[in-house]
Amino acid sequence: MATQHTLSTKVAETIRLTLDAKSRTQEWLADETGIPPRTLARRLHLTNTAPMSLEELGIIAAVLEVSLVDLLTGVVREGADAQAVA
Numbered sequence: 001m002a003t004q005h006t007l008s009t010k011v012a013e014t015i016r017l018t019l020d021a022k023s024r025t026q027e028w029l030a031d032e033t034g035i036p037p038r039t040l041a042r043r044l045h046l047t048n049t050a051p052m053s054l055e056e057l058g059i060i061a062a063v064l065e066v067s068l069v070d071l072l073t074g075v076v077r078e079g080a081d082a083q084a085v086a
Contacts, residue, residue: 014070034059
C-alpha cells in the first residue's frame with residue numbers, strides 16, 4: 001500500500017505544479033472537471049493524499065491539456081519546457 005500512497009502523492013504534486021504553471025486554482029479545476037471541490041481537495045492534499053481513479057486522472061489530464069503519462073510520471077510540460085517532480 002505504501003507504493004500507492006507514494007504514487008498518489010506524486011501525482012497530486014504534479015497536478016498542483018501544473019495548476020500553478022498555468023495560473024489556475026483547484027477551484028477552477030473542480031469546476032472544469034465536475035469533481036466536487038472537497039473531493040478534489042482530498043485528492044490533492046499535501047500530506048494525506050487520497051488516491052484518484054484512472055477516470056478522474058483522465059478528466060484532469062484532458063482539462064489541463066497534458067497527457068495522462070505526464071501526470072503519472074511526474075513530468076509537467078509547459079510549452080517546450082519540462083519539469084520533473086522529485
